[in-house]
Amino acid sequence: MPVALKECVWEALGDELVLVADPRESVTLADPDGHIAALLTELRRAPRTARELAAALAERGITLSEQDVQEGLDGLASLGLLEDAGQATLGDPALDERHSSNLSFFGSFADLERSRADYIRRLRxxxxxxxxxxxxxxxxxxxxxxxxxxxxxxxxxxxxxxxxxxxxxxxxxxxxxxxxxxxxxxxxxxxxxxxxxxxxxxxxxxxxxxxxxxxxxxxxxxxxxxxxxxxxxxxxxxxxxxxxxxxxxxxxxxxxxxxxxxxxxxxxxxxxxxxxxxxxxxxxxxxxxxxxxxxxxxxxxxxxxxxxxxxxxxxxxxxxxxxxxxxxxxxxxxxxxxxxxxxxxxxxxxxxxxxx
Ligand SMILES: [Zn+2]
The missing domain is CATH 3.40.50.720 (NAD(P)-binding Rossmann-like Domain)
Structure with a gap:
């Protein structure tokens, strides 16, 4: 399934990556070779599968197997940073606009199991x-x-x-x-x-x-x-x-x-x-x-x-x-x-x- 990166910002600091999703806290990850930063950058460009991400990273000169990328994605998912790309909206532009703030609210609670759209559908x-x-x-x-x-x-x-x-x-x-x-x-x-x-x-x-x-x-x-x-x-x-x-x-x-x-x-x-x-x-x-x-x-x-x-x-x-x-x-x-x-x-x- 293509995964999407939820709202977050990051910056490399020496061998580390400082990442903020929830404004109340930051996460520091060891990233000496910059692979995590590159993965985040590719995910930010567009939601993709592990295979597509491995191909995109290869174009940047970073050779990682699909399995390596999947492990990276699992790590990001465990930090609550990923969601199901196909379910981040309701798929109807009028409804998505009507529920824009509701969708954003549930974005904080969405993950690969439970999507923003699921929450809104349940309400509806x-x-x-x-x-x-x-x-x-x-x-x-x-x-x-x-x-x-x-x-x-x-x-x-x-x-x-x-x-x-x-x-x-x-x-x-x-x-x-x-x-x-x-x-x-x-x-x-x-x-x-x-x-x-x-x-x-x-x-x-x-x-x-x-x-x-x-x-x-x-x-x-x-x-x-x-x-x-x-x-x-x-x-x-x-x-x-x-x-x-x-x-x-x-x-x-x-x-x-x-x-x-x-x-x-x-x-x-x-x-x-x-x-x-x-x-x-x-x-x-x-x-x-x-x-x-x-x-x-x-x-x-x-x-x-x-x-x-x-x-x-x-x-x-x-x-x-x-x-x-x-x-x-x-x-x-x-x-x-x-x-x-x-x-x-x-x-x-x-x-x-x-x-x-
Ligand atoms: Zn009672």
Whole structure:
């Protein structure tokens, strides 16, 4: 297979070659005869096979067998510098331009086994359920649309109100009084007509209301406002259906998100079971926090950050470019500590009625 050299720069320094691909670090290789530099130069000119590269090097006066070149390529591959040349794009100029940054992003994770095109195709074949298109969801939806997920099902039962304009940027004044899911779906269709959008205009009042929404879904995202314990309905639905869930919430000064990887991570019911009892000081304090009158103090920059973190964790599940970072943990970003993420792992409960 012809291989391509990923983005990198190099310079000879005496008998060594200093090479930078990931800007955080450099690699130094012994290259006394300049063969590696010549191989890199030939690869930079055009993607090729080991045999073609051996011929090109011979023209430069460097005699190496195809086997020698293959060993050199194996070394470069082990440094993550090579990818499948035929799969570095989607092969359709319009789609390649539409996904140019997405392709570049996955270039960092592509190798000879998994290509940039594979990652994008996987996204284009995926279907994400977005629960709620208010503060969090109306940020998640544009992030997923930009990534080019193939399909979304949007669930909400609210209408656009002027108080949404603090932070819900999918909606315009002309939309006042309109169904949020309908407007959000319209936004997605206008943004990228290739994305299929389904809307469900319904209040979710329990696990039963979620049951018919999971068919064909790859990842569940978002959260439901209002009723206490609604995160547990999502949790139970996700675990029983074997679908990863990325959810969370926003308190006055905190953004909190977490994910549940069914069969692998702890679930939200495990966490609930570990909470302090109602008759303890900590239990009473937690109940007071939950029950205190709540005025929504969330501004746009915070909801955008929340939505992007949820969408990015969903991206991990959808493409597997890296393992989920919030599986079985609450990740808390607090305004008072500079929004630096703090991981709070959830202990898996072997007696959990949902996940064990
Ligand atoms: Zn559990």
């Amino acid at each position: 074949q995926s279907h994400v359920l977005v629960l709620g298109v208010g503060g969090g969801g109306s940020q998640i939806v544009p992030c997923l649309a930009g990534l080019g997920v193939g399909a979304m099902t949007l669930v909400d039962h609210d209408v656009v109100q002027s108080r949404n304009f603090n932070r819900q940027f999918l909606y315009r004044h002309a939309d006042l009084g309109r169904s949020k899911v309908e407007r959000a779906a319209e936004w997605v269709r206008e943004y990228d007509p290739d994305i299929e959008v389904r809307t469900v205009d319904r209040w979710i009042a329990g696990v039963e209301d979620l049951r018919d929404l999971t068919a064909g879904i790859d990842v569940m995202t978002g959260g439901l406002d209002g009723e206490r314990g609604s995160h547990l309905w999502l949790n139970e639905t996700a675990v029983r259906a074997g679908i990863p869930l990325v959810t969370g919430g926003m308190m006055r000064t905190q953004l909190i998100y977490c994910s549940v990887d069914p069969g692998k991570s702890a679930c939200l019911r495990c966490h609930e079971r570990a909470l302090p009892g109602e008759r303890t000081t900590a239990g009473v304090a937690q109940r007071l926090v939950r029950e205190r009158p709540f005025t929504n103090a969330l501004i746009g920059p915070l909801t955008m950050q929340f939505g992007s973190l949820v969408a990015y964790e969903a991206l991990r599940y959808l493409t597997d470019f890296e393992p989920p970072r919030a599986a079985g943990a609450y990740v808390v970003l607090d305004l008072h500590t500079g929004l630096v993420p703090e991981w709070q792992p959830i202990e898996r409960d072997p007696g959990c009625p949902v996940c064990s």
